[in-house]
Amino acid sequence: MSAYRCPECGYLFDEDEGDEHEGYRPGTPFAKLPDDFACPDCSVRFKDDFEKV
Ligand SMILES: [Zn+2]
Numbered sequence: 751m752s753a754y755r756c757p758e759c760g761y762l763f764d765e766d767e768g769d770e771h772e773g774y775r776p777g778t779p780f781a782k783l784p785d786d787f788a789c790p791d792c793s794v795r796f797k798d799d800f801e802k803v
Pocket residue numbers: 756757758759760761789790791792793794795
């Protein structure tokens with residue numbers, strides 16, 4: 751699976767790991783995140799801004 755990085759702060763969303771702190775279970779595809787998903791760390795970047803790594 752893939753990982754996506756916030757271009758602002760470098761926060762990494764890894765689909766294998768999810769982000770349980772934010773309520774996303776391991777194995778959650780990035781595409782399944784809500785359209786209004788905002789970076790949990792900086793809150794200034796949204797789903798469309800994330801870059802595949
Ligand atoms: Zn960020």
